[in-house]
Amino acid sequence: MSAPEPRSALSAVLRPGHSGAKGETPVALAERRLAIVQLQARKVQEAALAAAIASALGLTLPPPGQASSASETTAVWVQPGAWLVTAPFTAPGDLARRLAGAAAGLASVTDQTFGKAVLRLSGERARDVLAKGCRVDLHPRVFGPGRTAVTTIAQIGCVLVQAGEAPTFDLVVPSTLAEAFFEWLEASAAEFGCEIREPG
């Protein structure tokens, strides 16, 4: 018997098209289908883990509030000694196996690919869309590309990553709450208009 086909937590609600007002500066919203793995360093192994990940993936484990990338793999600090690592989705378990191999004995590796969902919000008004539910100051004066925050948006626990200058934000939420989160984003973006794109 083969494993069930992976299915996105958002496939039921996320339909490409336009929603909300026909504004001049609509935001864009799309699901990102990524492999997601949490790394939690074992006690006093943080430096050894950072060295092992750097040598195996060429990836630097970033300090609090920051993300770092190497080719298409990204690490985001989420709590002391813990990082969320994302990479393009290939097959279930691929990224977790790679990381478990590199971090054997140094970290606990938990595959979150289907436990979390990632939404990418971009456009000139993206900060205004988030401001209605996010208490972190995202003004470019204090927040910019490569910055991250583990916070609560619309009462849903969220890892927020600024991925680009546009601004572009990646929002990582629990997959069981992804539908509610998407509906809140869509409602919040309605006044500017929202282009919902194919999953990337």
Added chain:
Amino acid sequence: MHQIDCPWCGVRDEAEFKYRGDATVTRPAAGAGADAFHDYVHTRANPKGWHAEWWHHTGGCRQLVKVLRNTLTHEIRQTARAAEPLAAPSPETTPT
């Protein structure tokens, strides 16, 4: 509404935290007896003024944070990681 400077995440809104009680009590030794444990669990000074407290950053890094807060004015003067002490209280930060 408090703004709490989490030593890991930076300044965050109180809504991301849960209050976890008095940070000045220390657990008695195992053989200290029922009275010592009664005090440890139940007896609190309830000070008016500066007070060291635990706040749990449940909506962020999920760490316990030590906070020096004025219970009268709600001013927050200092925060520290769980394993680190708050700086020695000056006369004006001594609970009144």
